[in-house]
Every structure is written in C-alpha cells, then in structure tokens.
Amino acid sequence: MSAKLIDGKGIGNQLRKDLAQDVAKLKEKTGIVPGLAVLLVGEDPASHTYVRMKEKACAKAGIYSEVHRLPAETSEEDVLGWVDKFNKDSKIHGILVQLPLPDHIDENKVIEAIDPAKDVDGFHPINAGRLFIGEDSYLPCTPYGIMKLLEVEGVDLKGKQAVVVGRSNIVGKPVALLLLRQHATVTICHSRTADLGAVTRTADVLVVAVGRPEFVTGDMIKPGAVVIDVGVNRVDDKLVGDVEFEGAEKVAGSITPVPGGVGPMTITMLLRNTVEAAEKCQ
Numbered sequence: 001m002s003a004k005l006i007d008g009k010g011i012g013n014q015l016r017k018d019l020a021q022d023v024a025k026l027k028e029k030t031g032i033v034p035g036l037a038v039l040l041v042g043e044d045p046a047s048h049t050y051v052r053m054k055e056k057a058c059a060k061a062g063i064y065s066e067v068h069r070l071p072a073e074t075s076e077e078d079v080l081g082w083v084d085k086f087n088k089d090s091k092i093h094g095i096l097v098q099l100p101l102p103d104h105i106d107e108n109k110v111i112e113a114i115d116p117a118k119d120v121d122g123f124h125p126i127n128a129g130r131l132f133i134g135e136d137s138y139l140p141c142t143p144y145g146i147m148k149l150l151e152v153e154g155v156d157l158k159g160k161q162a163v164v165v166g167r168s169n170i171v172g173k174p175v176a177l178l179l180l181r182q183h184a185t186v187t188i189c190h191s192r193t194a195d196l197g198a199v200t201r202t203a204d205v206l207v208v209a210v211g212r213p214e215f216v217t218g219d220m221i222k223p224g225a226v227v228i229d230v231g232v233n234r235v236d237d238k239l240v241g242d243v244e245f246e247g248a249e250k251v252a253g254s255i256t257p258v259p260g261g262v263g264p265m266t267i268t269m270l271l272r273n274t275v276e277a278a279e280k281c282q
C-alpha cells in the first residue's frame, strides 16, 4: 500500500488565491488594505528564510507588509518599543515577532506586549486562553493549518483516536485542543512518554511535532492512519520531516510530505489571520 499524499502546497495555493480575492473585495468596499508588521531580530538563517517567504506571500495576496530586520544585540526595550509602535499604527492589522528571539530578550514579555487584536500568530495568553475555553480567537498558524488540511481532506475526527507527539505551546498543545474541539479522543506524547510506539500505533490521526529527523518510523504507525508531519529538519542540505517518509508511506493511509505539507499551510493561515484582523476594523 502507498499512502495518499496530502498536498499542503496545492491546498495552500488555492486558499491563497481565495484570500487574494477577499483582500481585493475588502479594499474595494472599505479602502482597507490588510497590513502585517514583522519584526526579525538576529541572524538566524532559517528565520530569515521564513520571513522572506512570508513577505513574498503577503505581496502576492495583496497584503501590505513591512519587515524590520534588527541586529542580534537589539535591546528588549527597543523590541518592546517597536511592538508598541505597531500596536498604535492603524495601517498595521497583524504583528508577527519572528521566534526565536536572542537569549537576552524575554519572549513571553514581547508576546504579551502585542495587542491581542493584532496577535495574528495566536501566541498571546489572551488568545491561547480563548482557545483553551473554546472561544473565538486567533489560532496559532501551524495548528490552524493542520486543521485546515484535515478539513480539506475530509477527515472526520469525531470519535477517532488522535495522537500528538510533542507538547510545545506553538504546535503540540494547541493542535491537541483543536482536535479535541472536533471530538477526537486525544493523547499527547512527549519526551517522557513510556513506550511511544505503543501509543502512536493507536492513532487514526497522528500529528508529529518533535524536531528530530525521521523520528517516527513505519512500525510506529497504525495501518491506514492519517499522518501529519510537522517537523522541518535540515540534514545534509536536505529538508526532512520528523517522520521517516519511506517507511511511513507504506503503512499510512495518507501523509503530508516535507517540504510541501504543513509548512505552506502555516504561512497561508498567517495571511488568513491578517485578513481577518483587517476585516474586523470595518
């Protein structure tokens, strides 16, 4: 058996075309152009690549974006000053502080300084809390993108066993809450989970966000499962996921590739959140 590929790139592209139309309509009706401000501190090459991709995606969708690239030694006070400026700027509807920040800057303090109404990354405690209690909020972009992929693929989550490997605040925990919201029975695994394979083999839907190349192997997957590989790892100049693709695709029912699976959806949902923030300003 060979698993069906879940084409995040194709699905993302279609959604971005739809978004570009929404942006054009909003501009025509109200004169509002959605605006995203991005703050990038330091020289992390992966962060620079992600920000360039976000910038290009904004331009293509008709979203105004401004990227501020600051040196690694920028003080926390300066970063907070930029956030304050974006909070007050009426042409900016969404603020994104690219993580990770250099060690001398307190990430939580910076995230908490963002106006929750402009928190298009969905990391502010107010938005995280709203997600927790099931209220409308900006959803963090990667979990939101994963849920969109499952929706487009027609995966009915009700009553299904979903296993999430990884419990980070940006992927593991929020995606687990969203799967629960769709009535899956959810198990979260982490570095102290005993007999991980025994747990992952129960999964009808398996989401892997660990940050270790090819960590989940075919023998850890239930035949026919939907496998969502969030991992992005650079190995010998090649990108690989957290799932060992060759082994997994022989067992899974469907699987996201890396690259071209979850990554493009993350950026797409950032655009979606920014447009939504602008629409709320009408």
Ligand code: NDP
Pocket: 142, 165, 166, 167, 168, 169, 170, 171, 172, 189, 190, 191, 192, 193, 196, 209, 210, 211, 212, 230, 231, 232, 233, 242, 262, 263, 264, 266
């Ligand atoms: P974190 O490092 O924040 O979290 C990793 C999680 O994996 C932790 O909860 C950790 O457990 C768990 N873990 C580590 N080792 C094991 C193990 N041996 N067994 C079980 N669980 C383990 O990573 P992120 O959530 O931020 O990212 C995960 C991956 O997803 C990375 O490759 C990242 O690059 C990628 N990513 C991709 C995105 C995209 O758009 N495609 C967006 C965001 C991330 P513990 O808590 O116990 O330490």
